[in-house]
Amino acid sequence: MTLLRYLARRAALTVFVVFGVTLITFVLSHVVPADPVIAYLGDHAPPELVEKVRHELGLDKPLPVQYVLYLQGLLHGNLGVSIMDNRPVSRDLAQYLPATVELATAAMLVAVVIGVPTGIVSALYKDRWPDQLARVFALGGTSLPVFYVALLLLGLLYSKLGVLPGPGRLSIYTPPPPHITGMVTVDALLTGDWAALIDALRHLVLPAFVLGYYSAGLITRMTRGSLLEVLRQDYVRTARAKGVPERRVVLRHALRNALLPTVTVIGLTFGSLLSGAVLTETIFSWPGIGRYATNSVTNVDVPAVLGVTLVVALIYSVVNLVVDVLYAYLDPQIRYT
């Protein structure tokens, strides 16, 4: 099967998945014993106001009718109006998604730049002190709770030592660059605002590290295990026997094969990072969709919950697709079936 046919089939599958996801989410949201109207109006609202607003929001219609209306809106690109924000869900997502993309990409970069070399070193120096150190580091990443690491590093590097700035994407006294993509670093780069770019990057360091630490731990362990496995293979022995320098054996022959499982992990981790990281976002005041998703669930804001679920389902589908295609590209033995 050619690449194009494969992509078309996957796209059709994605539509199906997304439809199923919205249905399940819709049903679950209405099973929850909380009232979105009271969540929005507050507990002081008299019963008459609650019923009036319930009607204004269309929430007194029968559930199947509400779902059909939602789907109709969806077909026209209308994701509904967020109850808690009182504005279109699409506007909410357009505001919060770029911040998450920025943070997730930075975190992924940190994870790869730290994780892969550490994994390689760990494999090459197996059981010696660099390996032990790397494994402790990886263990910390996968086991320490993210909010703990975040508060610890903030307390040390910001509060005590002052070498890194505090929460937020920019310092209070830095005027933000004009809004083009919504990602402050990219917008600053595009408009040549170097002061804002430096400030934004400085603010990105800590949250990106905190968020990427878990993935870095995972990637380190995957790379180490995979490389060790590959280094035992016959063709590696043959290459060494041929007199190829060790560095070339590792970097040119072994690594390429060893990285295959790591690529999968990187892809899936990126997908999960893109769906938002509410704890990191809360602590660093990063206005991403993780925080938005949590708020919408707490407030039983059904349009917002559906909107976020839709976006995340789409992100995962696309990421999975990219990983599968990449895998096939890297490993000629894999064919699309």
Place this chain on the structure above:
Amino acid sequence: MRRALAGLVAILLVGVWAVAPSGSAPVYGPQQTIVVARDISDAVSLDPQVAYEFASTTADHQMYSNLVAFAPGDLTKVVPQVAKSWDVSADGRTFTFHLRPGIKFSSGNTLTSADVVYTFERVVNLPKDPASWLVTQMGIDAKNVHEVVRAPDPLTVVITLPKPFSPGAFLSIMANPVTGIVDSKTVKAHVQHDDWGSAWLNDHSAGSGPYQLVKWERLVTIELVANPRYNLGPPPAIKRIIWPNIMENTVQRDMLSRGDADIAMGLSASQLAAVKQDQRFYVYQTPDLSMTYVGMDVKNVPAFAKPEVRRAVKYAIDYDGIIRQLLAGNGIPLQGIIPKGLFGYDPSLPFKHDPQKAKALLQEAGYGNGFTADLLASTGSAAGGISAGDLAAKIKNDLAAVGIHVNIRQVASDELYKTYRAQKAQMVLANWSVDYPDPDDFAKPFGDYTQKSLCWRLQYYNDPLAKLVEEAGGMQNTPQRAALYKKINDILYQDGPFAILYQPLVSLAVSKRIKHLVFDPVNGIDFLSLTKQ
């Protein structure tokens, strides 16, 4: 060669980092800027007629002026603001406000009675408006607003209430951000899709207050700057107010100690204790206009139908333990329904922790062997910086000591309210806070079941009490009114379904650079009088 290049790039990057300026020169520097670190994620709208959450009403209070106001720190008396004086008719139903001439909006337009009328039109017409009930409860709606609110000339506004309503409550609602006066010419020019300009008001302000909106970025920041056209008073020394959204109180504390924030609102009891020890800061505390209580449904639990049992619960509770140990002092004793700071506050504490008396009362009522009830509590925090779960556990312990077996059911607050409002709770642990600083705002929910508020939710229908509440509501702040509220409190002590636990304190952690800070739960921080070194 490649390595040398890599090294050079690395050095360059580090160099740029080191010399990076913190930002281009701002118009107003740190000396004229106040940064208040708190959680502003609850803000839904900055439209003053719609804003109902703490973060949004705080900001609107600085940007919009009202007919009348409360002097910062004194919530018992209404003072002139946009209205320089007002007359009240003999029957207390017609209010004639005489406006100050020449008040300017931030746009430069002059404030007239037409703007006041437009403000009221917006309140009663805007859909999905959480704050609207503050005005509509007085019988004002979209159909009658033009008869109720009239502007006979540009400097006079006459409001004739369609039904009897407490004059004190009415005036305090006129001081509430929901009636913050908007610049009708500007707002009308920005109406989109019949929204009365509401969407535009989320990113721009159109008021006559001392500050105007620079920007509101949801979940990020609310930023205000001094309104250059403000002429209701002298210009403020502080030119810029920023509320960055800091949801985690540890981070608030970090920002405070680095000097990146001047004030932190939201520190826990233990963090406040640590701040008190730090020479660079002080803690400003004032009683909040709210109270935490345990509600008992008089029908869903047969035992609670007996007033002796309700009294037994009130004797069983260890009030001191809650305030001293659980709250670490972040609350004051309160057993009445009107909090300290309002007219009608009753400092008496008729119930001391007395488990023997409680058991005797239960015996008298025929429940000597105790009984069982479910206590609904939220999964979040209770007022005063403690978790609702901890407070519920304490109540459970106290009641177990007298034979009442309590099952704690912790649920998300939305679920709690849904059950409570549907009259389906057995016992509930909840908090009630002020909407407008008139005793009627508390007496009605707690005492008048016809309002379908708190006592109605607990199915406590007391007609004589409801009549007393209505009568007291219609009075001005006289000794007779105080006597009525004393009577209302006495009835609720002995017979009511509420065990009032404490009145929480609002605590601000403040840098010593900030002087002349005044804060009250209605006006918030008084930015006009504070100064920064």
